[in-house]
Amino acid sequence: MGQQVYQHTLSNGLVLLAERMDHVRSAAINFLVPAGSAFDPPGQLGVASVLAEMITRGAGERDSRDLSLALDNLGVDRDESVGAVNMRFWGSTLARNVPAALDIYADIVLRPHLPDAELEPVQALALQDIQSLEDSPQTKVMVELRRRYYPAPINKDRRGVAEDIEALTIDAVRVHFRRFVRPNGAILSVAGNIEWEPLKAQVERLFARWEPGSGAEVRPEPHTAASAHIHKDTQQTQIALAFPSVPVTDPDYYNARAAASVLSGGMSSRLFTEVREKRGLCYSVYAFHETFKTQGTMLAYAGTRAERAQETLDVTLAELKRLKDGIEADEIDRVKAGLKSSLIMQEESTGARAGAIATDWYYLERVRSFDEIQAIIDGLTPDSVLGYLNRCPVRDVTLVTLGPAPLTLPG
Amino acid sequence: MGQQVYQHTLSNGLVLLAERMDHVRSAAINFLVPAGSAFDPPGQLGVASVLAEMITRGAGERDSRDLSLALDNLGVDRDESVGAVNMRFWGSTLARNVPAALDIYADIVLRPHLPDAELEPVQALALQDIQSLEDSPQTKVMVELRRRYYPAPINKDRRGVAEDIEALTIDAVRVHFRRFVRPNGAILSVAGNIEWEPLKAQVERLFARWEPGSGAEVRPEPHTAASAHIHKDTQQTQIALAFPSVPVTDPDYYNARAAASVLSGGMSSRLFTEVREKRGLCYSVYAFHETFKTQGTMLAYAGTRAERAQETLDVTLAELKRLKDGIEADEIDRVKAGLKSSLIMQEESTGARAGAIATDWYYLERVRSFDEIQAIIDGLTPDSVLGYLNRCPVRDVTLVTLGPAPLTLPG
Numbered sequence: 001m002g003q004q005v006y007q008h009t010l011s012n013g014l015v016l017l018a019e020r021m022d023h024v025r026s027a028a029i030n031f032l033v034p035a036g037s038a039f040d041p042p043g044q045l046g047v048a049s050v051l052a053e054m055i056t057r058g059a060g061e062r063d064s065r066d067l068s069l070a071l072d073n074l075g076v077d078r079d080e081s082v083g084a085v086n087m088r089f090w091g092s093t094l095a096r097n098v099p100a101a102l103d104i105y106a107d108i109v110l111r112p113h114l115p116d117a118e119l120e121p122v123q124a125l126a127l128q129d130i131q132s133l134e135d136s137p138q139t140k141v142m143v144e145l146r147r148r149y150y151p152a153p154i155n156k157d158r159r160g161v162a163e164d165i166e167a168l169t170i171d172a173v174r175v176h177f178r179r180f181v182r183p184n185g186a187i188l189s190v191a192g193n194i195e196w197e198p199l200k201a202q203v204e205r206l207f208a209r210w211e212p213g214s215g216a217e218v219r220p221e222p223h224t225a226a227s228a229h230i231h232k233d234t235q236q237t238q239i240a241l242a243f244p245s246v247p248v249t250d251p252d253y254y255n256a257r258a259a260a261s262v263l264s265g266g267m268s269s270r271l272f273t274e275v276r277e278k279r280g281l282c283y284s285v286y287a288f289h290e291t292f293k294t295q296g297t298m299l300a301y302a303g304t305r306a307e308r309a310q311e312t313l314d315v316t317l318a319e320l321k322r323l324k325d326g327i328e329a330d331e332i333d334r335v336k337a338g339l340k341s342s343l344i345m346q347e348e349s350t351g352a353r354a355g356a357i358a359t360d361w362y363y364l365e366r367v368r369s370f371d372e373i374q375a376i377i378d379g380l381t382p383d384s385v386l387g388y389l390n391r392c393p394v395r396d397v398t399l400v401t402l403g404p405a406p407l408t409l410p411g
Numbered sequence: 412m413g414q415q416v417y418q419h420t421l422s423n424g425l426v427l428l429a430e431r432m433d434h435v436r437s438a439a440i441n442f443l444v445p446a447g448s449a450f451d452p453p454g455q456l457g458v459a460s461v462l463a464e465m466i467t468r469g470a471g472e473r474d475s476r477d478l479s480l481a482l483d484n485l486g487v488d489r490d491e492s493v494g495a496v497n498m499r500f501w502g503s504t505l506a507r508n509v510p511a512a513l514d515i516y517a518d519i520v521l522r523p524h525l526p527d528a529e530l531e532p533v534q535a536l537a538l539q540d541i542q543s544l545e546d547s548p549q550t551k552v553m554v555e556l557r558r559r560y561y562p563a564p565i566n567k568d569r570r571g572v573a574e575d576i577e578a579l580t581i582d583a584v585r586v587h588f589r590r591f592v593r594p595n596g597a598i599l600s601v602a603g604n605i606e607w608e609p610l611k612a613q614v615e616r617l618f619a620r621w622e623p624g625s626g627a628e629v630r631p632e633p634h635t636a637a638s639a640h641i642h643k644d645t646q647q648t649q650i651a652l653a654f655p656s657v658p659v660t661d662p663d664y665y666n667a668r669a670a671a672s673v674l675s676g677g678m679s680s681r682l683f684t685e686v687r688e689k690r691g692l693c694y695s696v697y698a699f700h701e702t703f704k705t706q707g708t709m710l711a712y713a714g715t716r717a718e719r720a721q722e723t724l725d726v727t728l729a730e731l732k733r734l735k736d737g738i739e740a741d742e743i744d745r746v747k748a749g750l751k752s753s754l755i756m757q758e759e760s761t762g763a764r765a766g767a768i769a770t771d772w773y774y775l776e777r778v779r780s781f782d783e784i785q786a787i788i789d790g791l792t793p794d795s796v797l798g799y800l801n802r803c804p805v806r807d808v809t810l811v812t813l814g815p816a817p818l819t820l821p822g
Contacts, residue, residue, distance in 0.1 A: 023434035023435075025758070026755055026756055026759060056678075064688070065679065065684070068679035068688075069741075071677075071678065072678060072679045072748065073741075073744065073748055075748035075749050075751060075752030077749075077752065077756075078678065094752060094755060120691065121688065121689060121690060121691030123691070125687065125693075125694055128647075128691075128694055128715065131646045131647060132647055132694070134645075134647075135548050135647050136547075136549075137546050138546075138547075234545075234546045235545040235546050236539075236545075265483075266479070267467075267479040267489065268476065268480045268483045269483075273476070277468075277475070277479075278532060279535075280532030281539075282536075282539055283539055283540055303543065304539060305539060305542055330480075330484075334484055337483065337484055337486035338483065338488075340486060340505075341486030341504055345437055345488075345503065348435045348436070348759070348761070349760070350759070
């Protein structure tokens with residue numbers, strides 16, 4: 001399967017990416033717009049989430065109802081979501097319906113009605129979302145960790161805060177739309193059984209007149225992370241921690257990913273073996289790498305019963321620290337087998353490819369080929385991963401726990 | 412893409428199914444064994460879950476560690492789970508690794524060690540799993556609904572009960588294994604870039620000497636469902652309800668699926684429009700159809716803040732009841748578009764196909780072709796769905812709520 005990836009930048013800055021997959025009948029659309037929660041202004045925390053819910057409630061010639069009907073008629077499985085940096089529009093359908101779906105998405109991002117009458121139900125939904133976090137301790141502990149660990153503005157949660165949501169006006173939502181939903185910085189990717197030239201021509205026709213906006217840059221502020229315990233009378237204690245790693249732009253990025261995989265990449269991985277299998281401390285324990293353009297982070301999570309929570313934290317941290325004492329060649333072989341399997345699964349999914357090419361462009365301003373990624377994976381060795389671990393040891397750990405009693409961060 | 416589906420039944424009853432997908436490099440394995448939680452004996456509720464966790468802790472020539480290593484070396488992404496009727500082994504990897512993975516799975520189901528020393532950590536995990544349900548109100552309300560709605564033994568939750576888990580002996584686990592992990596009633600399916608003849612020969616070689624077991628039939632007992640409120644000081648009220656529909660073997664099955672889709676199949680569906688979009692009552696509201704061989708059920712879920720929970724229940728039930736008053740032709744057109752899109756997505760995923768062919772065989776003792784399903788979808792009309800709704804109106808509703816205050820089931 002030769003890879004067929006195309007790219008075109010419109011004069012207003014919008015980047016169009018496509019990957020042709022001619023063995024499938026479906027296609028996926030992934031549209032990133034630089035209007036994530038990082039840009040929520042003070043006093044309006046949550047406005048991006050409100051905007052993402054409002055923006056599909058009528059656009060172009062269609063009211064809210066007609067817009068939903070049009071996308072459902074095309075069999076589009078869709079979702080709008082808000083990340084720290086980008087707002088994301090995602091849709092998946094038959095490849096032959098992509099042109100009609102793009103017509104509608106152009107209305108959504110260029111000509112949304114943002115009707116006054118829809119604000120109240122959307123605010124009610126946003127308030128529900130904040131409230132439901134209280135009944136989801138696993139989700140809440142990660143939100144609270146990111147809020148404390150990351151610098152402003154990338155530490156903001158998409159849900160915002162209740163007072164700000166309640167005080168939002170339709171004018172504030174419209175101002176936010178005009179400022180941040182803009183082509184410069186936006187990436188539209190399509191993967192599936194599509195033809196490049198007609199796609200490019202359609203996107204030029206639909207989006208060429210989209211005016212660049214001023215927007216804003218994400219500039220992390222100086223910050224000192226602080227650990228915390230959140231008291232809650234839950235049955236289990238939730239444990240989440242984070243410490244500095246390298247971002248995706250760093251040559252050590254795949255070494256960092258490999259380190260996370262040695263810890264948590266399969267049933268034989270270290271955290272799984274020590275925490276879950278040998279000690280039965282918890283079902284769910286994992287470490288993972290997370291990246292922004294400006295910084296990378298290693299995170300870990302475990303949820304367990306209160307009596308054994310300190311032991312779980314101690315064992316987890318001990319495994320994290322022990323990594324730099326040595327990694328076996330066969331551990332790296334397994335990491336490679338796992339990463340290659342994942343890569344091949346990704347090649348077979350239009351949704352995964354539409355996401356991957358957009359993410360590559362966002363971070364690297366280019367799309368990596370399978371061969372390039374394969375070569376990086378092939379080049380991983382115990383020494384290369386140990387080199388990374390010496391550069392980024394376990395230090396300056398931010399720990400957030402949620403449950404009936406606080407824990408102690410060992411040594 | 413012509414469909415290439417193969418089937419072979421071993422003399423001990425094991426059914427092998429395969430779908431060749433020659434445009435991919437991966438393959439998925441789905442192995443159903445009739446050892447679900449329905450067969451947990453009284454006083455041993457949860458034994459199937461303990462067995463599923465124990466069964467991979469050493470098998471054949473390999474101890475627990477070597478077995479995990481062997482599967483991770485093959486890049487197998489895997490999972491063992493317990494449903495009401497079947498225990499399921501799932502694995503996904505490169506197609507060329509399937510033969511080696513099947514060798515290991517044969518050890519797991521035929522020659523597990525079930526070592527005494529592993530019982531304690533596995534019991535600890537199982538107890539964690541029960542406890543964590545208390546911190547997951549959305550999951551808990553569905554568990555409690557199924558427990559009250561369905562007849563024994565298909566109403567059992569895989570987690571079991573703490574007293575029984577604590578009292579389990581290794582002998583009880585081994586007896587359960589010998590009785591229920593058996594070829595008669597088991598279905599092994601593989602989908603992906605595989606060759607049928609070598610696969611069939613390997614499966615004959617590996618599994619032909621697997622001895623049939625006595626097992627048991629699932630025979631639902633006479634039962635009267637009862638509504639309930641579970642008091643919990645949560646922020647939100649969880650609402651779950653169920654009422655009788657038709658099983659998958661019934662000619663009206665796709666009419667029932669279509670009815671659920673009119674309610675909840677897309678952004679323009681009735682429940683989504685009335686509950687979420689117009690009133691902002693909750694983010695998450697849906698209706699869905701669920702089937703056993705012996706009975707089908709329509710279920711609905713909503714989670715919302717306590718003050719608006721009664722309104723949410725009233726609106727949801729009103730929409731369910733209103734369905735029989737009339738369905739528009741364009742609603743059915745959208746249902747068809749959605750079902751066809753899903754079908755095509757499924758054709759492109761080895762995991763989805765391995766699951767679908769096994770499920771078809773389990774319920775129907777044959778695999779339906781895409782053309783057959785397509786023809787059924789094409790044949791749906793407002794009248795056919797109304798015919799089903801008149802046969803299975805909203806009645807005998809079992810309602811389970813979880814939250815700070817009970818609700819009233821209207822009229």
